[in-house]
Structure formats: C-alpha cells, structure tokens
Amino acid sequence: MAHExxxxxxxxxxxxNLLPVAGVELATAATNSRYKGRDDLLLMVFxxxxxxxxxxxxxxxxxxxxxxCRAALAATGGANxxxxxxxxxxxxxxxxxxxxxxxxxxxxxxxxxLGCAPEAVFQASTGVIGNPLDPAIITNELDGLLSxxxxxxxxxxxxxxxxTDTFPKGACRIAHIDGYPVVINGIAKGxxxxxxxxxxxxxxxxxxxxxxxxxxxxxxxxxxxxxxxxITVDGDTSTSxxxxxxxxxxxxxxxxITAADDxxxxxxxxxxxxxxxxxxxxxxxxxxxxxxxxxxxxxGAQDDVAARRIGLAIANSPLVKTAIxxxxxxxxxxxxxxxxxxxxADRDRLAIFIGGQQVTKEGMLSPDYDEARATEHFxxxxxxxxxxxxxxxxxxxxxxxxxxxxYISINADYRS
Amino acid sequence: MAHExxxxxxxxxxxxNLLPVAGVELATAATNSRYKGRDDLLLMVFxxxxxxxxxxxxxxxxxxxxxxCRAALAATGGANxxxxxxxxxxxxxxxxxxxxxxxxxxxxxxxxxLGCAPEAVFQASTGVIGNPLDPAIITNELDGLLSxxxxxxxxxxxxxxxxTDTFPKGACRIAHIDGYPVVINGIAKGxxxxxxxxxxxxxxxxxxxxxxxxxxxxxxxxxxxxxxxxITVDGDTSTSxxxxxxxxxxxxxxxxITAADDxxxxxxxxxxxxxxxxxxxxxxxxxxxxxxxxxxxxxGAQDDVAARRIGLAIANSPLVKTAIxxxxxxxxxxxxxxxxxxxxADRDRLAIFIGGQQVTKEGMLSPDYDEARATEHFxxxxxxxxxxxxxxxxxxxxxxxxxxxxYISINADYRS
Numbered sequence: 001m002a003h004e005x006x007x008x009x010x011x012x013x014x015x016x017n018l019l020p021v022a023g024v025e026l027a028t029a030a031t032n033s034r035y036k037g038r039d040d041l042l043l044m045v046f047x048x049x050x051x052x053x054x055x056x057x058x059x060x061x062x063x064x065x066x067x068x069c070r071a072a073l074a075a076t077g078g079a080n081x082x083x084x085x086x087x088x089x090x091x092x093x094x095x096x097x098x099x100x101x102x103x104x105x106x107x108x109x110x111x112x113x114l115g116c117a118p119e120a121v122f123q124a125s126t127g128v129i130g131n132p133l134d135p136a137i138i139t140n141e142l143d144g145l146l147s148x149x150x151x152x153x154x155x156x157x158x159x160x161x162x163x164t165d166t167f168p169k170g171a172c173r174i175a176h177i178d179g180y181p182v183v184i185n186g187i188a189k190g191x192x193x194x195x196x197x198x199x200x201x202x203x204x205x206x207x208x209x210x211x212x213x214x215x216x217x218x219x220x221x222x223x224x225x226x227x228x229x230x231i232t233v234d235g236d237t238s239t240s241x242x243x244x245x246x247x248x249x250x251x252x253x254x255x256x257i258t259a260a261d262d263x264x265x266x267x268x269x270x271x272x273x274x275x276x277x278x279x280x281x282x283x284x285x286x287x288x289x290x291x292x293x294x295x296x297x298x299x300g301a302q303d304d305v306a307a308r309r310i311g312l313a314i315a316n317s318p319l320v321k322t323a324i325x326x327x328x329x330x331x332x333x334x335x336x337x338x339x340x341x342x343x344x345a346d347r348d349r350l351a352i353f354i355g356g357q358q359v360t361k362e363g364m365l366s367p368d369y370d371e372a373r374a375t376e377h378f379x380x381x382x383x384x385x386x387x388x389x390x391x392x393x394x395x396x397x398x399x400x401x402x403x404x405x406x407y408i409s410i411n412a413d414y415r416s
Numbered sequence: 417m418a419h420e421x422x423x424x425x426x427x428x429x430x431x432x433n434l435l436p437v438a439g440v441e442l443a444t445a446a447t448n449s450r451y452k453g454r455d456d457l458l459l460m461v462f463x464x465x466x467x468x469x470x471x472x473x474x475x476x477x478x479x480x481x482x483x484x485c486r487a488a489l490a491a492t493g494g495a496n497x498x499x500x501x502x503x504x505x506x507x508x509x510x511x512x513x514x515x516x517x518x519x520x521x522x523x524x525x526x527x528x529x530l531g532c533a534p535e536a537v538f539q540a541s542t543g544v545i546g547n548p549l550d551p552a553i554i555t556n557e558l559d560g561l562l563s564x565x566x567x568x569x570x571x572x573x574x575x576x577x578x579x580t581d582t583f584p585k586g587a588c589r590i591a592h593i594d595g596y597p598v599v600i601n602g603i604a605k606g607x608x609x610x611x612x613x614x615x616x617x618x619x620x621x622x623x624x625x626x627x628x629x630x631x632x633x634x635x636x637x638x639x640x641x642x643x644x645x646x647i648t649v650d651g652d653t654s655t656s657x658x659x660x661x662x663x664x665x666x667x668x669x670x671x672x673i674t675a676a677d678d679x680x681x682x683x684x685x686x687x688x689x690x691x692x693x694x695x696x697x698x699x700x701x702x703x704x705x706x707x708x709x710x711x712x713x714x715x716g717a718q719d720d721v722a723a724r725r726i727g728l729a730i731a732n733s734p735l736v737k738t739a740i741x742x743x744x745x746x747x748x749x750x751x752x753x754x755x756x757x758x759x760x761a762d763r764d765r766l767a768i769f770i771g772g773q774q775v776t777k778e779g780m781l782s783p784d785y786d787e788a789r790a791t792e793h794f795x796x797x798x799x800x801x802x803x804x805x806x807x808x809x810x811x812x813x814x815x816x817x818x819x820x821x822x823y824i825s826i827n828a829d830y831r832s
Binding site: 057058059060061062091093094095096097098099128129130131132318319322323325326328331332333335336338339340341342343344345347348350360362363364365403404405407408409411412 | 473474475476477478507509510511512513514515544545546547548734735738739741742744746747748749751752754755756757758759760761763764766776778779780781819820821823824825827828
C-alpha cells in the first residue's frame with residue numbers, strides 16, 4: 001500500500017496561481033488502482049495547430065511511454081499534438097510487449113475520441129517499475145475526463161501526477177513577445193530518483209505563444225540544461241523522465257517566429273527558463289527526506305562543463321549531504337568531493353566559502369575562519385556553498401538537498 | 417569527540433591468524449590525540465633490500481602523505497624502503513605547506529634513527545581532513561616504537577590504523593614459488609568514503625618473497641583492479657587512499673624473479689589477489705551502517721569495462737541500496753540502475769537474477785518469478801544479484817553493502 005508522506009519542510013506555503021493557457025484544457029480522475037482516494041490520471045487536450053517539443057531520460061531502459069513519445073515526436077516533427085495522458089502509480093517501464101500494447105491502446109482510444117492520429121496523443125507514466133499497466137484503467141476514464149475538460153484545473157493536474165511527492169509543483173510566468181503578453185505554465189512531479197540527464201521527473205509546460213516546434217525544441221533544450229540538468233537528489237536516473245512543452249498559438253497577437261535566436265524571444269526565453277528553474281527547485285525541495293535546500297556555485301573552473309561536474313560531485317556526495325543534514329560544517333568533505341570529480345583542480349588555489357564566509361585559502365584553513373558561524377549557517381534551511389577553483393573562467397550552479405534518515409525511511413519501504 | 421561504534425553485524429568472528437613475515441617488524445602506540453585509550457600510530461620497519469610498490473587515490477586533492485609516497489616511489493624506483501609510519505585520526509590532507517612540513521619532519525626523524533634516506537620512509541594518514549597534524553605527536557613516539565618492535569604485532573597494527581572501522585581487518589596466505597613457501601600478510605582500514613579509484617582506505621601488504629619493485633608494481637596494479645577497484649560503499653573517493661606492498665626477500669629459497677608473467681609466480685599472484693580481495697570484502701562488510709553484504713555479478717555485457725560500469729551503477733544506486741536495506745525485492749530499481757549506467761543494454765534481453773532466481777526475462781517479469789522467495793533472499797545477510805545483458809561476453813563482479821539509517825547516523829555526526 002502506498003501511503004501519503006507528510007508535507008516536506010521545504011514545501012512552499014501554497015500552490016501558485018496558474019493562469020489559464022488559451023488552447024489548453026485539462027481534467028483529472030481517480031483510477032483507484034495504486035492510490036486510493038485521490039486523482040492519479042491527467043488528460044490535457046490542446047487546440048489544433050499546437051507545437052510540441054520534448055526532452056527524455058537518457059536511460060537505456062526507458063519506459064513504454066518514453067519510447068512512444070520519442071517516436072511520436074519523430075513522426076510528426078512536433079506538429080499538431082492534441083492530447084497528453086499522464087498516469088501516476090505505475091511507470092509502465094520494463095513491461096515488455098504488454099507495455100507497448102498499453103500505450104498503443106491508450107493512444108488509439110484517445111485518438112478515436114478526438115478524431116486525430118494516434119501520434120498526436122502524448123503519454124507519460126510514473127510509479128513502480130515492472131508491473132503491467134492495464135490500459136482499461138485509463139481508457140475507462142476517458143469519456144468522463146473529456147466531459148469535464150476545463151481551462152482552470154492546473155492545480156488538480158499538478159496534484160494528479162504526484163507519486164511520492166509531498167506537494168504539487170507548479171509555476172506560471174507572463175512573457176512578452178512583440179509587446180504582447182503570453183502565459184507560460186508548468187507543472188512537475190519528482191522527489192526521488194532525481195539526477196541530471198534528466199532529473200527523474202515529469203514536467204509539462206504549456207504556453208499560448210505561437211512557437212514552431214523546431215524553435216520550441218531549441219528553447220527547451222537550453223532551459224533544461226540550466227535547470228533540471230543542474231539538480232540532483234540521489235544521483236539516480238529514472239526510466240521515465242519526460243519534459244514536454246506545448247505551444248498552442250491561441251489568442252496571440254505577436255508576429256510570426258521562425259528562429260530561436262530571434263531577439264523578440266528574449267523575454268519569452270527568460271520567463272521559460274524561470275518556469276523550468278522554479279519547477280526544478282521545487283523538485284529538490286521535495287527531495288525524499290530533504291530538510292535543507294542546498295545551492296552550490298562553482299567558479300574559476302577550467303570551463304563551464306568542468307564547473308558543473310565539480311558542482312555535481314559535491315551535490316552527489318553522500319558524505320557532504322549527510323554532513324549538511326547533521327549541521328556539521330565538515331568542509332573537508334567538500335575538498336574530497338572536488339578531488340574526486342576528476343576535473344582539474346589545484347589544491348593550493350582552492351577557495352571554499354560556506355554561507356559567504358571563506359573557509360579555505362591557499363590549500364589550507366583560512367586564518368579568519370569561524371567554524372561556529374559555518375555551523376550556524378548549516379543549521380538553516382537554505383545552504384549556500386561556493387567553491388572557487390582559481391584556475392579558469394568556468395562557472396556553474398547546481399542544487400541539491402541533504403541526505404537524511406527520511407530518505408532511508410521512504411526508500412527502504414516505498415513499495416511495501 | 418570521536419566515539420567507538422558497535423561492531424558491524426557483518427564483521428568476521430575474529431581477527432585471522434597472521435603469520436610473521438621475515439624482514440618485517442611492527443610496533444604501535446597511542447598518541448592520545450584524536451582517539452583516547454587506544455593505539456592510533458603504527459610503525460613498520462623493513463629489512464634492507466626490501467622492494468615496495470604502491471597505488472594511490474586518484475583524487476585531485478591528495479593528502480600530504482600521498483604526495484610524499486608518490487615522490488618517494490618515483491625517487492627510489494621502489495628500492496629499499498625501510499619504514500612505514502601510519503597515523504589514524506588526522507588525514508593531514510588539505511593542510512597546505514604545514515602538511516608538507518609534517519611529512520618531511522617525520523621522514524627525517526625516522527631516517528635519522530634508522531640511518532636511511534628520508535625517501536625510504538613511507539607514510540600514510542587517515543582521519544579528519546583539514547586539521548594541521550603536529551609532527552611531534554608522531555616523532556615523540558618514535559623511540560618507544562623502535563624499542564618495542566616485534567614480528568608478531570599484526571593484530572595490534574590492524575587495530576591502530578582504524579578510524580570509524582568497527583573491526584580490524586587482516587588477511588594471510590601462504591604462497592609457493594619454486595615449491596618454497598612465502599607468507600603474504602595484509603592489513604587494511606576503511607569503512608566510509610569507499611569507492612573505486614580506489615576504495616577509500618589504507619592497506620598494507622607484506623611478503624617475504626623476493627620480488628623486484630617493478631614486478632611487484634605490476635602484480636599490485638592487477639590485483640587492485642580485481643579487488644579494491646570493485647568495491648563501493650558510498651561512491652565517495654578519499655584524499656588519502658594508499659595501498660603499499662612490501663617484499664622483503666628474507667628467508668626465501670626460491671630463484672630470482674625478473675618478470676611479472678613468470679609462470680613460477682602463478683600461485684603467488686593467486687594468493688596475493690586473495691589477500692587483497694579478502695581485505696576489500698572486509699572493508700565492505702564494515703561499510704558504515706552496513707547490514708548486508710551484496711555481490712553483484714554482471715555477464716553478457718559488451719565488454720568487461722562495460723560490465724564493471726554496470727555493476728558499479730547498481731552498487732552505487734541509493735535506491736537499490738535502500739531497497740536491499742528494507743528487504744524489498746524492488747528489482748525495478750536494478751533495471752533503473754542498468755539504464756543509467758550509460759552502457760549498451762537491450763531492455764528486451766536483460767535478465768536479472770536475485771538469489772539465483774530469474775526475475776526478468778525478455779524485457780518483462782519472468783512468468784515463474786516468486787516474489788516471496790526474492791524477499792526472503794533480501795532478508796538475509798548475503799545478497800546475490802546477477803544481471804545478464806545478453807549482448808556480449810563482458811563480465812565483472814563488484815561488491816557493496818546496503819544503505820541504512822546507520823550510514824546517516826554515523827556520517828551526520830562523524831566529527832562532532
């Protein structure tokens with residue numbers, strides 16, 4: 001039996017106010033399969049002429065839905081998606097031919113009702129790996145879902161796609177193109193099995209901007225690299241990571257967009273990045289057992305790639321994460337993590353800062369270092385670590401959470 | 417204050433019986449610095465004509481002792497080491513120029529007493545990173561240590577090099593060269609910050625065989641690759657990993673050895689491998705918080721390197737390790753870990769076995785799979801996982817432990 005976990009201490013006070021997105025309607029339902037007494041199925045329907053872009057797990061054992069979405073994107077070039085179906089509780093991963101049949105059956109059932117091609121039906125599944133997913137659980141709900149479609153059910157949607165998430169995750173921004181406003185909404189789920197490439201999660205972004213699929217794909221890929229690919233909870237990569245972005249082109253007055261580097265997209269791209277980063281941070285804040293939100297900035301590395309690798313080596317180190325959990329300013333473990341990253345580093349130039357205070361200088365403890373101050377910082381909810389390598393211009397920022405007893409408790413009996 | 421942890425549940429019943437090694441004498445002392453009431457300093461003295469080989473951490477921020485040993489090996493070609501000094505409690509890592517001065521001071525003090533070059537004095541330090549190590553703590557004890565040298569103090573030596581280890585680790589084998597017996601002894605320490613390249617630990621092996629340094633280095637490198645480089649506790653890499661092997665050439669009747677591929681060395685190499693593997697397994701069994709010893713065999717991978725990477729991806733997955741801790745036969749997490757390894761895999765050929773029982777077949781759950789049996793296996797102390805990729809001849813075996821509340825408890829307040 002799945003059980004509900006208490007709300008994460010880092011959870012935001014409330015779900016943000018998501019605006020309707022012209023051309024998007026949503027409905028949710030409770031299938032009463034894995035989860036009882038709450039919605040676990042989401043249907044989103046898009047206006048004709050919508051464009052879609054996607055980024056997926058790099059796992060070599062992806063879920064049936066991931067295979068399906070990749071093929072649908074390739075077949076359509078991202079043109080004219082009409083629906084998205086998401087179920088929570090069963091990942092439909094490692095389910096063999098039965099898994100493929102399930103996604104085909106669901107796509108056909110939705111397509112028949114909407115009068116579209118099966119490839120216009122995108123899908124995502126999240127939950128336990130290896131259990132067959134009966135398509136009837138989903139298809140039985142379709143007529144009800146279609147009868148309840150509404151433009152306002154974003155909070156319900158964010159809620160329905162949760163698994164071990166303790167709070168629903170959403171973000172909303174208004175961007176301007178040619179001076180005209182467009183809405184960008186995002187929802188996400190994810191709390192464990194979170195690591196870059198991608199963070200293990202599902203995220204769906206929708207905007208009423210009119211952006212061709214190829215341009216949307218470029219914007220999405222860049223934004224993912226600065227957000228979901230810079231967070232980690234436990235270094236594990238899911239079979240089901242899916243991030244889809246839909247641009248409906250409804251109710252917009254801006255001119256035609258044909259290239260991702262069009263300067264008229266600057267504000268849109270900035271706000272799109274913000275939505276993804278906001279969602280990514282919420283995923284970290286809901287990290288299984290997380291008590292602290294940890295930001296790790298790396299500067300002075302050989303290049304940006306090296307900086308990110310160093311940042312992730314620190315963020316993924318169980319010893320760093322447990323030290324933070326225990327409010328022990330054990331900066332030696334940060335040195336260890338830099339050392340193990342494999343990236344160029346010069347011990348005698350390495351400068352570590354905790355909560356703005358310089359800890360190390362010229363290969364040893366800084367003479368002014370006040371450990372009590374660092375310990376005090378580690379006792380807070382938001383931890384700030386800065387590592388300067390002193391050898392180049394590379395920089396990066398990554399985010400993670402601490403590693404606590406809560407993580408062990410949640411994961412040692414997730415399924416039971 | 418450092419505190420003693422309860423003996424690991426996977427600990428062997430007793431310390432093995434280590435035979436004297438001709439040409440090696442040992443003594444231990446209590447410096448009463450970090451640890452109170454127990455020995456934390458080891459001196460080993462070697463006969464003239466001994467050869468030494470070494471393998472060290474790949475960390476980019478190695479300890480002062482690692483830097484020293486690397487330089488000493490390069491300067492001497494491994495010829496004629498006379499002493500080894502090991503202290504526990506302070507890693508002398510990230511201690512800048514003061515750290516270098518400490519190793520120089522200790523080497524000079526030992527060399528003066530033994531009448532040898534400073535480069536004949538090897539050193540290793542383990543413990544907290546970033547605290548200055550006063551050389552007087554060590555040099556003050558030297559005369560006492562030298563006065564107490566004995567051929568039999570191997571158990572005391574294994575005990576003195578412990579940090580968070582809950583039991584001393586040793587192994588002994590007798591090998592034959594040209595039909596004549598030689599002794600191979602090994603001691604090791606390590607329990608956290610354990611990952612390949614190398615497992616974070618110190619290990620010292622001594623034999624009375626007469627093996628030239630260059631040959632010893634080749635034998636050592638191969639044996640490490642099959643033992644310490646195949647274990648992981650938490651994926652972290654220490655600043656101080658050191659594995660030194662000494663061959664005294666005392667009391668031996670075998671003929672001269674000049675090449676590592678000499679077939680007369682076959683038995684020696686086999687026993688040398690066994691000593692290292694035995695020590696490596698003991699390190700895993702003392703993994704911080706470990707309740708279960710996990711063997712992961714990978715076969716049918718593209719090649720041996722891919723097989724080891726897949727094995728380590730499984731062994732390092734916090735989700736796999738917590739599932740084992742919770743006796744939850746959540747094999748979907750093994751699929752996830754294979755997928756995230758980045759190595760070639762074909763979901764539909766992947767076969768997973770737990771405790772000898774086939775779990776997956778042709779990309780889905782095997783029809784005969786009995787989850788109760790797998791759960792029962794996961795409740796035991798020794799866990800056996802086999803993954804067959806079905807695409808090539810690559811194979812590997814790696815070892816790890818489960819991830820428990822104990823790991824968090826130990827590491828969230830290691831220093832405090």
